[in-house]
Each structure stands twice: as C-alpha cells, then as structure tokens.
Amino acid sequence: xxxxxxxxxxxxxxxxxxxxxxxxxxxxxxxxxxxxxxxxxxxxxxxxxxxxxxxxxxxxxxxxxxxxxxxxxxxxxxxxxxxxxxxxxxxxxxxxxxxxxxxxxxxxxxxxxxxxxxxxxxxxxxxxxxxxxxxxxxxxxxxx
Numbered sequence: 745x746x747x748x749x750x751x752x753x754x755x756x757x758x759x760x761x762x763x764x765x766x767x768x769x770x771x772x773x774x775x776x777x778x779x780x781x782x783x784x785x786x787x788x789x790x791x792x793x794x795x796x797x798x799x800x801x802x803x804x805x806x807x808x809x810x811x812x813x814x815x816x817x818x819x820x821x822x823x824x825x826x827x828x829x830x831x832x833x834x835x836x837x838x839x840x841x842x843x844x845x846x847x848x849x850x851x852x853x854x855x856x857x858x859x860x861x862x863x864x865x866x867x868x869x870x871x872x873x874x875x876x877x878x879x880x881x882x883x884x885x886x887x888x
Contacts, residue, residue: 749795749796754793756788760780763784766824787820792808792809796836805818806818807840814850815851816853818840837870838870840852841888851888852885852888854867854884855878857881864884867884872885872886873885
C-alpha cells in the first residue's frame with residue numbers, strides 16, 4: 745500500500761451513509777440499482793475497501809477476494825464528482841491490483857453499465873476486457 749492509501753472495513757451504518765452520499769453520482773443512480781440498506785449490510789459483511797488516507801472519504805474501491813479460486817470482484821468504484829478526471833480512480837485500481845496480486849489473486853472482475861462510458865473507458869485503458877454481456881451491463885475482467 746502507498747502511504748496515501750489503506751485497506752479498511754466499514755460498519756453497515758457508515759457504508760449506508762456513504763452510499764446515499766454517492767448515489768446520484770452513479771449512472772444510473774445507485775439508489776435505482778440496489779436497495780441501499782441491504783447493499784450496505786452486504787458490503788459490511790463481505791467487502792474490504794481501499795481508500796485514500798484523507799480525513800473525509802471521497803473515493804473508494806470495494807472488493808471481495810476468493811483466495812481458493814485466486815479471484816477478486818469489485819462491486820463498487822467511486823470517486824467524488826468534484827475530484828474526477830484527475831487519475832484518482834486509475835491510481836486506486838492500480839494500487840488495488842498490486843495489493844491483491846501480492847495475496848495470490850490472479851484475476852479481478854467487475855460490472856459496468858453500458859451507458860457509463862467514462863467508467864468503461866477507464867477500465868479498458870487499465871486492461872480490463874469484456875467477457876460477458878449482461879443485458880444493460882458488461883462483465884469485465886483483468887488478469888493480474
């Protein structure tokens with residue numbers, strides 16, 4: 745990990761507050777995609793988060809790891825709208841790749857909405873490839 749980033753877990757309450765705060769910045773809004781209370785509980789039980797070591801969380805990557813299968817899955821990538829287009833998302837994903845590779849993870853996957861062209865472009869530039877068409881989303885994978 746860099747001195748600016750760290751891996752943490754959040755409580756369901758903290759995740760719920762963050763999800764409501766970030767919801768409108770997703771395409772489509774997160775609250776239209778999932779039940780936020782249920783999603784916060786799921787993330788608090790299963791996910792770890794890579795965050796920048798700032799006083800206020802304004803970007804994060806949530807991830808699950810399956811060490812038996814050497815795979816990881818990223819259910820959530822978020823950079824606050826005011827901080828986008830500065831390379832923060834790419835840096836955080838690259839840092840996450842280094843971290844999970846050091847733990848024996850070989851492949852990481854994520855879903856992206858087909859109409860979220862900026863996210864699709866970011867993931868493609870980092871080397872993610874589309875492996876499955878899931879109606880309104882693409883499943884993308886990256887081999888570490």
